[in-house]
Amino acid sequence: MMIIGVVLAVLLLFLLLSIPVAAALAALGLSMGSVYSPFPLYKALGEISWSAGTDFLLLAIPLFVLLGEILLRAGIAERTYRALFYWLSWLPGGLMHANVATSALFAATSGSSVATAATITTVALPQARKFGYAESLFAGSIAAGGTLGILIPPSINLIVYGFLTNTSIPRLFLAGIVPGITLTILFMIGIVVICLINPKLSGQKVNSSWSQRLGSLKDLIPVLLIFVVVIGSIYAGFATPTESAALGVLAALALAAAHRRLSLVMLRDVVEGTMRTTAMIMLILFAAYFLNFVLASIGLTQMLTDFVNNLGMSPMATMLVIVALYMVLGFFIETLSLMVITIPIVAPVVVGLGFDPVWFGVLLILLIEMALITPPVGLNLYVVQGIRQSGSISEVMIGSIPFVGLILLMIFLLLLYPDLALILARYVQ
Numbered sequence: 099m100m101i102i103g104v105v106l107a108v109l110l111l112f113l114l115l116s117i118p119v120a121a122a123l124a125a126l127g128l129s130m131g132s133v134y135s136p137f138p139l140y141k142a143l144g145e146i147s148w149s150a151g152t153d154f155l156l157l158a159i160p161l162f163v164l165l166g167e168i169l170l171r172a173g174i175a176e177r178t179y180r181a182l183f184y185w186l187s188w189l190p191g192g193l194m195h196a197n198v199a200t201s202a203l204f205a206a207t208s209g210s211s212v213a214t215a216a217t218i219t220t221v222a223l224p225q226a227r228k229f230g231y232a233e234s235l236f237a238g239s240i241a242a243g244g245t246l247g248i249l250i251p252p253s254i255n256l257i258v259y260g261f262l263t264n265t266s267i268p269r270l271f272l273a274g275i276v277p278g279i280t281l282t283i284l285f286m287i288g289i290v291v292i293c294l295i296n297p298k299l300s301g302q303k304v305n306s307s308w309s310q311r312l313g314s315l316k317d318l319i320p321v322l323l324i325f326v327v328v329i330g331s332i333y334a335g336f337a338t339p340t341e342s343a344a345l346g347v348l349a350a351l352a353l354a355a356a357h358r359r360l361s362l363v364m365l366r367d368v369v370e371g372t373m374r375t376t377a378m379i380m381l382i383l384f385a386a387y388f389l390n391f392v393l394a395s396i397g398l399t400q401m402l403t404d405f406v407n408n409l410g411m412s413p414m415a416t417m418l419v420i421v422a423l424y425m426v427l428g429f430f431i432e433t434l435s436l437m438v439i440t441i442p443i444v445a446p447v448v449v450g451l452g453f454d455p456v457w458f459g460v461l462l463i464l465l466i467e468m469a470l471i472t473p474p475v476g477l478n479l480y481v482v483q484g485i486r487q488s489g490s491i492s493e494v495m496i497g498s499i500p501f502v503g504l505i506l507l508m509i510f511l512l513l514l515y516p517d518l519a520l521i522l523a524r525y526v527q
Contacts, residue, residue, distance in 0.1 A: 104130075120378075123385035123439065127392040154340055155267065156383070158257055160376040161343035165324070165350050166213045167368040172354035174320050175204055175217040181314035183225070184306040191289035191300055193231065194239040197222050198289070201243030202282045205250040207324040207346070211433075211470055215244025215478045219485040231301035235292065237486060238471075238497025241478040242285060245467035245505070248433075250278035252328055252343065255437065255466060258383065259459045262390070262441045266456070267339045268332050272522040273460045277512060281464075284504045292500060320353050379434065386438035393442060413451040414513070420444060421465065421509065428469025433477060437466060460519040461512055468505045471498040 108129060112122035169175070179200045186195040197218055204214050219240050226236045248255040251271035260267045293300040328346040331337040337345060354360040409416070427436055441462070448458045470478045473495050483491040512518055 120381035120385040123382065123389045127385070127389040130389075130392050130396060154338075155257065155261055156380070158252075158267075158340040158343045159254055159379055160372055161340065161347055162252055162254055162257070163375045163379075164368065164372045165207065165328075165343060165346045167371045168347065168350040168354055169204070169207055169324070170213060170217050171364050171368060172350065172359045173357055174207075174353065175200065176221050177317035178203055178321050179218070179221045181317040183304075184311045184314045187304040187306055189286075189290060190293040190297070191286075192304060193222065193225055193229065193301065194236055194289045194293075195286050197236070197239045198243040198246075198282060198285045201240070202246050202250060202278070203318070203321045205247040205253075205278070207252075207321055207328070207350075211244045211247035211467070211478060212481055214247035215241055215481045216485060218243060219482050223486060226301070229302040229304060232299045233486070233489060234493040234497035235289075235299050235500075236301075236497065237482050237494045238499070238501060239285070239289060241471050241476075241482045241494060241498050242501030242505075244478045244481070245470045246278060246282060248470075249274050249281065249460070249463050249467060251275060252339070252346075253463070254379070255434070255463055256459060257339065258379070258434070258437060259441065259462065261383070262386065262438065263445045263455055263459070265459060269456050269523040270459050271329065271332065271339070272525070273456050273519040274463065275522055276518050277460055277464070277508065280511070280518065281467075281505065281508045284508060285501060288500050288504050323353070324349055382434060382438055386442065390442035413453065416451055417448070417453065417513065420448065421461075421513075424462070424465040425468065428465065429472055429474065431469075433466045433469050436469060437462070454516065454520060456523050457512075457516050457519045461509065464505060464509050464512065468502055468509075471502060471505075 108126055112125060117125070179196055182196040182199045182203075183193060186199060187193060189195050200221075201214050201218050204217060205211075219237075222236075222240060223233075226233060247253070251274050253271070253274060256270045256274060257267060259265065260270050324346055327349045328342045331342045331345055332339055351360065354364070411419070424436070424440070427440070431439070445455065445458065449455050470476055473479065476495070476498070479491060479494050479498060483494050486494070
C-alpha cells in the first residue's frame with residue numbers, strides 16, 4: 099500500500115503548492131509513470147489526450163455551458179423567479195421557497211451549480227432586502243438551492259462522471275430526477291420548520307392575488323420548454339445527449355430573441371463565458387484521463403480493490419467509509435477536481451463491491467453538492483457572497499448549515515433506498 103500513500107502525498111503536495119489542478123494531475127501521472135512503470139508511459143500522453151478529446155460525448159459540455167450562459171443573459175431567471183414568488187410567498191419562509199424552487203427549475207436548464215447560484219443571487223437578493231429577510235438564512239437557501247444544478251438533469255457533472263466511468267448518460271440523467279425533486283422538497287420543508295421555530299427569519303409576509311399567480315404561469319413556460327426539448331428529445335429517441343444540448347441551445351437562442359435580449363454584445367459575452375468555463379473543465383478532464391491510464395497501468399486500481407476486499411468489511415460498511423472520506427475531502431478540494439481525482443480510483447472499488455454505477459453516480463453528486471456549501475472551499479458560498487458584497491461570508495456559511503444537514507439526510511435515504519435513484523433509470527439500457 100506504500101504506492102497509494104505516495105500518490106496521495108504527491109497529489110496533496112501539488113495542491114498545497116497551489117499548482118493548477120490540471121497541471122497537478124498531469125504532473126502526478128508523469129511522475130508516477132516514470133517511477134513505477136518499466137515502460138515510457140509519458141509517450142502515451144498525446145494519444146490519450148487526443149482520444150479523450152475526440153469523444154463525441156464531451157461536446158455536450160460546452161453546449162450545456164453555452165445553454166446556461168444564454169439563459170443567464172436572456173432574463174429567463176428573473177421571470178421564473180417572479181412567477182414562483184407569486185405562488186410560494188404565502189408559505190412560512192416566503193421568498194426562500196422561491197429561491198429553492200427557481201434554483202431547481204433553472205438547474206433543469208443550465209446544468210451548473212455555480213451558474214444557478216450566481217443567477218438566483220442576482221435576482222433574489224434585492225427582494226430579501228426589500229422585505230426584511232435575515233440575509234444569513236436567505237443567502238444560505240440560495241447557496242444550497244444552487245447545488246441542485248449538478249443533480250437535476252441535464253448535469254455537466256453527471257456527464258463528467260459518465261465519461262470517466264463509461265456509464266450511460268441517459269440513465270444517469272433519469273437517476274438524478276427523483277433524488278433532485280426529493281432534495282428540493284426537503285429544502286423547502288426545512289425552511290418551513292426553521293421559520294415556524296423562529297418567525298423573525300421569515301421577513302415581511304407578501305400576499306399575491308390569484309390574477310397575479312395565473313398571469314405569471316406564462317413565465318414558467320420557457321424553462322419547461324427547454325427541459326422538454328433537452329430531456330424529452332433524449333428519451334424520445336430523437337437525439338443523443340450531445341445532440342439534445344445543441345437543440346437546447348437553439349431553443350434558448352429563440353427565447354432570447356423572443357424576449358428581445360439577443361444582440362451581438364450578448365453573444366460575445368455568452369461565447370467568452372462558455373470558452374472560459376469549457377477550457378477549465380477540458381484541461382482537467384484530459385489530465386485526469388491520462389492519470390487514470392497511468393494508475394491502471396502500474397496496477398494501483400487493482401491493488402486498491404484487492405486491499406478493500408481483504409479488509410473483511412461488508413459492502414455497506416465500506417460504502418460508509420467512502421462517504422466519510424468524500425465528506426472530509428470536500429472541505430479542502432474543489433468539487434470538479436474532487437470528482438476527477440477520485441473517480442478513477444474509487445469507482446472500480448464500488449462496482450467491485452456490487453453497487454450499481456448509476457446509483458453511485460447520484461450518491462457521488464450528492465456528496466459533491468455538500469462540498470459546494472461547506473467551508474473553507476465551498477464554491478457556492480463564495481459565489482453568493484461575491485454578489486452580495488456586504489456583511490461577512492461567515493453569515494452565508496452559518497445560513498447554509500441546515501441545508502448541509504438536509505443533504506446528509508438525503509444521502510442516507512439514498513443508502514437505505516437505492517430505488518430512489520434507480521426507479522426511473524431501469525427503463526433505459
